[in-house]
Amino acid sequence: MRFDHNIMIHINNLSYRYPDGTLTLEGVDISIDRGEFVAIMGPNGCGKTTLVRHLNALLMPTAGSVSVFGMDTKDMSKVWNIRQTVGMVFQNPQTQFVGTTLEEDVAFGPENLGLPQNEIRKRVDRALLEVRLMEYKTHAPKTLSGGQMQRAAIAGVLAMEPECIVFDEVTSMLDPESRQMILDTIQQLHQSGKTIIYVTQRIEEILPLADRIVSMQDGRIEFMGTPHEYLASVGSHVPAITSLMRKLKEKGFDVRDDVFAVDDAFLEIIKACRMVEKENIDDE
Amino acid sequence: MNELFLSYIPKNSPLHRLDPRTKLVALMVISIFVLQTVTFSGLGLFAASFIMLAYFSRVNAGTFSHSIQPMLVFFVFIFLMHLFLTEGEIIFRIGPFRPTFDGLITGTIVTTRFMLLILFASLFTATTRPTMIAYGIERMIRFVPLKRIGISSFDIATMMSLSIRFVPVLLDNARQIRYAQISRGLDIRHNILRSVSTTITPMIRESLQTADDLAIAMESRCYQGKYRTSLFELRMGAMDWGVLGGISCVVFLFFLLR
Numbered sequence: 001m002r003f004d005h006n007i008m009i010h011i012n013n014l015s016y017r018y019p020d021g022t023l024t025l026e027g028v029d030i031s032i033d034r035g036e037f038v039a040i041m042g043p044n045g046c047g048k049t050t051l052v053r054h055l056n057a058l059l060m061p062t063a064g065s066v067s068v069f070g071m072d073t074k075d076m077s078k079v080w081n082i083r084q085t086v087g088m089v090f091q092n093p094q095t096q097f098v099g100t101t102l103e104e105d106v107a108f109g110p111e112n113l114g115l116p117q118n119e120i121r122k123r124v125d126r127a128l129l130e131v132r133l134m135e136y137k138t139h140a141p142k143t144l145s146g147g148q149m150q151r152a153a154i155a156g157v158l159a160m161e162p163e164c165i166v167f168d169e170v171t172s173m174l175d176p177e178s179r180q181m182i183l184d185t186i187q188q189l190h191q192s193g194k195t196i197i198y199v200t201q202r203i204e205e206i207l208p209l210a211d212r213i214v215s216m217q218d219g220r221i222e223f224m225g226t227p228h229e230y231l232a233s234v235g236s237h238v239p240a241i242t243s244l245m246r247k248l249k250e251k252g253f254d255v256r257d258d259v260f261a262v263d264d265a266f267l268e269i270i271k272a273c274r275m276v277e278k279e280n281i282d283d284e
Numbered sequence: 285m286n287e288l289f290l291s292y293i294p295k296n297s298p299l300h301r302l303d304p305r306t307k308l309v310a311l312m313v314i315s316i317f318v319l320q321t322v323t324f325s326g327l328g329l330f331a332a333s334f335i336m337l338a339y340f341s342r343v344n345a346g347t348f349s350h351s352i353q354p355m356l357v358f359f360v361f362i363f364l365m366h367l368f369l370t371e372g373e374i375i376f377r378i379g380p381f382r383p384t385f386d387g388l389i390t391g392t393i394v395t396t397r398f399m400l401l402i403l404f405a406s407l408f409t410a411t412t413r414p415t416m417i418a419y420g421i422e423r424m425i426r427f428v429p430l431k432r433i434g435i436s437s438f439d440i441a442t443m444m445s446l447s448i449r450f451v452p453v454l455l456d457n458a459r460q461i462r463y464a465q466i467s468r469g470l471d472i473r474h475n476i477l478r479s480v481s482t483t484i485t486p487m488i489r490e491s492l493q494t495a496d497d498l499a500i501a502m503e504s505r506c507y508q509g510k511y512r513t514s515l516f517e518l519r520m521g522a523m524d525w526g527v528l529g530g531i532s533c534v535v536f537l538f539f540l541l542r
């Protein structure tokens with residue numbers, strides 16, 4: 001089979017039905033480029049988790065197909081290759097921490113790959129440096145905070161050296177500070193060339209980071225496009241800053257209403273105020 | 285259960301540096317010999333060697349007393365059983381109770397044996413990382429044909445590490461569920477049966493959920509239950525061979541002298 005090296009993941013007309021009969025995904029089509037940052041959003045139970053679990057062959061399509069770098073996830077001989085290419089970080093920090101110390105947990109993946117001891121050591125140390133947890137490496141899980149455990153989970157995935165990392169609501173159990181730290185780490189990974197798929201309920205945390213936003217509803221894709229297209233086309237569920245700008249515009253201020261960053265909004269508002277001042281002076 | 289019971293105490297001592305397999309073999313041999321000992325002098329010898337090893341391990345004495353404490357009731361029970369139920373010369377009589385001198389002696393010996401077993405075991409766990417214990421056992425049983433019953437030595441090692449990791453988590457969950465029930469007005473003292481059933485049902489559900497999440501996380505990190513390597517390489521050094529040689533000599537001499 002031929003495939004384009006720039007396409008990381010190709011999802012073609014994917015449908016999924018759980019064994020108990022609930023149809024959770026229906027006709028999902030997405031193609032994700034190498035190095036892209038894709039955010040997946042949508043209300044509880046719309047099928048985000050179900051969708052991303054197809055990406056490293058934890059779930060198999062009921063209909064349609066999913067391929068990773070041209071490898072079909074239904075091809076049993078490619079499963080380990082696919083799981084090495086697409087790493088996954090889950091929501092609950094507790095239940096994905098399998099080691100009795102931090103470094104043992106990070107080593108879990110490379111150990112499963114059967115790598116020699118010195119290579120495991122190298123990868124573990126590199127991954128721990130990257131998430132800035134080196135000084136905690138012999139700590140037991142009960143002495144780590146939720147945020148540290150979640151960064152440990154990222155390190156555990158990094159140690160397998162994946163091309164693509166999926167984050168399934170990884171910040172939902174964390175305090176704002178830890179959340180920001182995780183987001184910074186993810187942004188760094190994206191800048192270093194990794195493909196990022198980020199599932200979240202918080203629109204404001206990914207608008208500044210994502211290249212593309214996928215919004216789901218009842219197992220279907222409802223919207224797909226850039227953050228600006230998202231704001232232009234979606235009425236509800238926008239960040240507070242955007243709502244503010246929309247209100248200002250309604251009142252006749254000449255501001256763009258598709259901004260979501262505080263700095264951009266600030267500049268827009270300042271500009272509009274200057275304009276108003278100038279008009280007042282001209283009137284006099 | 286007490287968190288310090290049989291816990292690992294990271295230190296840099298000769299005992300910590302020994303290969304887990306050496307320590308496992310030593311622990312097994314010592315346990316067998318302790319259970320065979322019938323004289324006070326023999327037990328004294330073991331107690332002395334324990335104190336010496338504990339000193340070399342640089343683990344503080346508190347750790348060992350934490351390992352003994354939860355077993356105290358058991359020790360007292362064993363001692364009283366022997367004291368009152370052994371036939372022999374009676375010390376005194378109060379109603380039906382007739383402690384004997386023979387009972388006093390056997391009771392002391394048996395209780396001391398169990399204490400020594402616990403102490404040596406806690407010395408082992410204090411000086412060996414939990415995962416290293418698991419890896420050590422894995423290496424020792426790798427040649428056993430477990431395939432026939434559908435598991436591998438790697439599965440067993442992983443299961444052991446996971447139990448060490450998750451038993452405290454599950455206990456913690458149980459405690460939280462209990463608090464939740466109490467805060468909703470369940471009187472635990474007056475209705476023990478009900479309190480057990482209302483605690484156990486959510487606990488099982490919670491445990492199954494944890495197991496499910498864990499399995500998915502492990503699978504997505506390529507866990508296959510087949511051959512895997514380890515961050516810690518087990519390597520038998522000169523010290524290990526020396527210790528094993530010493531143990532063999534002692535065992536050999538013992539059978540020779542008997």
Ligand SMILES: Nc1ncnc2c1ncn2[C@@H]1O[C@H](COP(=O)(O)OP(=O)(O)OP(=O)(O)O)[C@@H](O)[C@H]1O
Nearest residue numbers: 018019020022024043044045046047048049050051
């Ligand atoms: N193991 C399962 N068996 C049957 N149905 C399931 C199973 N897991 C999830 N579902 C159902 O599939 C639907 C989608 O679930 P999914 O977890 O993918 O949603 P989600 O978008 O990730 O939600 P959340 O925001 O709560 O994480 C839900 O209606 C859920 O009840």
Ligand SMILES: [Mg+2]
Nearest residue numbers: 048049168169
């Ligand atoms: Mg989900």
